[in-house]
Amino acid sequence: MANFKVFVGYDPREDIAYEVCRHSILKKASIPVEITPIKQSELRKNGLYWREKDQYESTEFSFSRFLTPKLANYEGWAMFVDCDFLYLADIKELRDLIDEKYAVMCVQHEYVPKEATKMDGAVQTVYPRKNWSSMVLYNCGHPKNSVLTPEAVNTETGAFLHRFQWLQDDEIGSIPFVWNFLEGHNKVVEDDPSTFPKAIHYTRGGPWFEAWKNCAFADLWLKARDEYQNEAKKAITN
Template sequence: MTATSPVRIFCGADRSQQLAFRVLAHSIERHTSRPVEIRLIDNGDAPMPADPRHAPYTEFSFARFAIPAMCGHAGKAIYMDSDMLVFADIGELWDSPLDDAKIAIEVGSRDQETRGRHAAVMLLDCARLDWKVADIVAGLGERYDYNALMAIDPLLQPGEMQERIPAGWNDLDRYEAGRTRNLHYTEIRTQPWVYAGHPHGDLWVRELRGMLDEGDIEPEEIRAEVEAGYARPSLLVELALEPAPAGGRGTEALQALDREYGFVAHRKLLARFAERKKAIARWRRDEATRARPWLGWWYALVYRYRYGKGE
């Protein structure tokens, strides 16, 4: 790749994170003078496992494994989740030396309290990653389980993933001026587009407000996200697109407004989690019945007690 080649960034997101993706992309572009190509990816091209125990938690969980192929197995690429906000030049991450590593992650990210989040920000050497999504998904349950796969380790040899990205490029739900280059809003129930009260949510709202001021997003587009249930109603008040309630624009008043509207953060994603859990229970019931058919009535009774009738 040449010095003028664009920084290639792939962001995992489903429909509920379209607004978050746009805000992230804006923050990336605002802090760099380099040409960037930012692309949203999902599980569209990935096969789905037949075994529900290995089904993806999100609609983009497997998408990251397609990135090297999308790049023609040439050059570099950055992977990021979409629930993030950037405060520094992405070129610093892009220029991190890979040397003999195939993947670079943030320095110290393995030691963070929330395990497994190190793979949310990666610099990939696409020329050296011969990943094939279908083969990787097929390995679930045989060569590794879902959580291990999401940590990437089973796909690499020791030393092929190294901590080479400067610290601050994957700060989990914390912001420290002078250190934080990328703020990762990891807790889905408190992400600022669905919850008024995240300690650093004002930073995200400020970025979105800047997009409105610059004409990079229209008020109607934000209203559409609220109407679809992907963003909280109180966000319109914070952005002065709707009048403040009687209680003002304080956190408690905004949260009360969301409750009044019956808003539930990530309602559809939580329903997906619940359905996944139910499918796994159904699979275990059927497997247990095949192994001990004389106890099938008991396994069915336990399933109905926990999940109700219908299957």
């Protein structure tokens, strides 16, 4: 079986978030997974990304995320996910939700943030389909996704990209919200296991930022961070 390709948004300010996200995916996975960080510096060096920084960009992967089909050679299915996720379930369960009739699949949030800022003081913007692009399963070989060339990703508007305007509504498949469970927005319903997160998205800011060290589910992220750091230390000493 071919490796399931996962591309994780990377920002140097959130290196530990990336490492913990990666660790949480691999720890639970029962299928072979290939995880690649989307690093803007490497994309620029390779001539795939030349876009000037936008005033509303809160991370280095705000736009580069849409290179996922290109990075997967426009073949098969691949996932993009922000680095501020913590996976609590086997990614095979997510992969098994794939339906070939769709060009992309994602959690279709109806989300309006209450905060004016997020993470380390970045401006919080509000727009339709907010957070849909934070975790996407891409049908990379779908003809419609051939639109996502480096030229398009570097020149199209944020609205065109983040709202999936290259697609018709019926080409966007829906995934249960528990796979992109927004900390501070989505709720766990007591006695309803279907509401418990399979992947927590610390979209306002996670415990790696001082201002968010006491956010909901901070304990789970800190536990995963400690596991990652302990395993990294063992790997160095062995």
